Amino acid sequence: MEADSKPKKSGARLCCVCTQNRAALKRPKTLEQICRECFYAVFEEEIHQVILENQLFKPGERIAIGASGGKDSTVLAYVLSELNRRHNYGLDLFLLSVDEGITGYRDDSLETVKRNELQYGLPLKIVSYKDLYGWTMDEIVKMIGLKNNCTFCGVFRRQALDRGAALLKVDKVATGHNADDIAETVLLNILRGDIARLSRCTSIITGEDGPIPRCKPFKYTYEKEIKLDYFSTECIYSPNAYRGFAREFIKDLERIRPRAILDIIKSGEDFRISTTTKMPEQGTCERCGYISSQKWCKACVLLEGLNRGLPKLGIGRTQGLNSDGKKDRKRDSRTPSIESKQCGSLEF
């Protein structure tokens, strides 16, 4: 369905909101013709409404913004600090950045985040893989090659964010996941058969029963709108212009029917999934104390693999370690290994 366009006047189209300025953009979400100022205004106002309606924050809370230096988190940092000021949320905002130790990539992104710190006046804390786990991504890739490197990075980053947040003693973490990300996750969980994840992936707040809850203020924000004016960096381990099947499909879908992205999220929220298929029981990792449904948390499993020169450990469905974790630990105490810091030293 095409948005109705006004008959072309001699000269330019006018912004459909203020009808004063010349329309400079077409809004990806609604295809409306809009001027820059009004775009920023409506963009920010919508996010403000999402924050209010979903009660994402409370006054006085300390909030860590997961800052990767990418477009989503840069925009998130800007918007949150702006809305905090404009609407008096009363929040204590911080930037939390993770240094994976990827030469060239992280250097640029960290520069961006440092710039954000100055631009928006938000204190910055950087947590590095090297400090936390004893390995940089460069070292990991040297060890395991380019297969499965994303598994390592993803698991480590997730924990790094939590640990960094704990160090900062924050109440919540805000991440820049956008509508496209969530729509993609819904589709992928259907394709993969993961009904448990499917029931959780559209939640705007997750991990409320864990150490630090996380929220996604950009849940209903289109990636294209975030991109409209902001610089984006892509990881060097991923050549440009590649997209997964599902992402490509979502782009094609958006072209035919822009609202489809929100419709996918709506479907995800409405799926009739019985309440018995919820998260597995949360225990703690025996090795480091982080929350885990298994004996060892994923990061420890992966680290064990790296330290023992078994890069496949913890990759794929079969997890051979947790069943005989106890046996192997004895052997390990003789060989020097780099372990992740005991989480007993951090207060969760």
Added chain:
Amino acid sequence: MACNSSTCNSSGCYKGYEEEEQPKPNTKAAVNGGNSCQNLCVKCKVNEPVCCGIGGENSRFCKDCFKNNLYGKFKQAVTYNAMITPPDKVLVAFSGGTSSRVVLQFVHEMQYKAQKNYDANKDKSLPVFGVGVAFIDESSTHSFTSLHIEKAIEDIRLIVSNLAPPSKELFVVPIESIFSSDGIDGKERLKELLDAVSDVTGKEDLLIRLRILLLQKIASENGYTRIVLGTCTSRIACHVISATVKGQGYSLSADIQYVDSRWEIPVVLPLRDCPAQELNTLCSLDGSLKIVELLNGPCSGINGLVSSFVKVLQEENPSRECTIVRTAGKLTPFHFNRVPEIHDSNVPSATRRHQKRYTLKPNGSLSSDSFCPICSSPLKKSNFPSSLRSHGNQQNPDLIASACSSCQFQILPKDPSLMEEFLSVLPQQMITKAKHGDQGDFSLLREQIQEFLLSDGENEI
């Protein structure tokens, strides 16, 4: 955030969907050239295999075993869900394609066997179920030459007449008869209706609804008690994705079960566990399974996009469709996703007990689901506009408000001034549904409290 790496093959990354470290199954249906060490059909281990199931190298069958494997899936679906019982008259919807050809064939074979048993049995207690065939002629919505459609209908008549004994009635019905006035009137009205829908996907989906309504009409007017569709795993997988994409996540589980009793005549899907690839292979192996090619044109819009997407995924991993359907199968079905209780005493009690055991239990409380008058999808209560609460006031505005968000977006006209006209060309059944949508639930309610109701004149104990 999405992983943008093309080089990453990790289990957490969905680039290649290779979450297991397994060799990709070979999907080509080929005669065994003797290269693999297994030269025998995996099932009977006697004959030479001539084709593969979707399991690739692990499922090489000879022709008979391949067919029996598929027939087995069909039979199991019918039995476990008590789809067809002796007193039933079953209407098979036939489109000419491979799925409907196979389902027609399988239903016929089941009926034939039942007939043989009946003839051999001295005690003729169990009648054989009846079978009819319905073909919906949609030529008025396309630009086929009349010659093309006439030839197709001839072929269909031949197919059906060859499937006897037992003989089967064939209904060839033009789509415009949904308006209960044939001829020019119906054609005009149909054209007007479809032209009023500007969204391509909306048009396609509306046509699908009209087809179902027409099948209901044919079945009900001719005493049929079940409608059989040849919907296969692949079709369901596409529907799962397209319904998700259209925001119909709530009602999705209603459409993909074995049984759908929302309608006056329950609709059953006995080929739900059969992938299209295997059905196609069966038709190409068995010369007697002729299909009638009716090029209704490829789907465009969202439906076409989803279809290509699923096709690409399937080529990448042949079990993808099954995974999609299995995932969606874990969504909670609705209370109408089971056959209605059999109260017929002619049906042996064993069958009735069996049905009770295997049909889905109603989901908890008496659900007061209301349905979208256009697509009949159950509506989530929170989406319910309060204006519908008043049953008494059945003016048209209620119909619009009671439509689901998907139909409101892609089918109903955006311009309010066109609404009146649009409603005047909608089939009467859709408008009636909006008025009497809740009565189905009252009868269910009654059924459940029947034992507690005292009729007039009975004394209380």
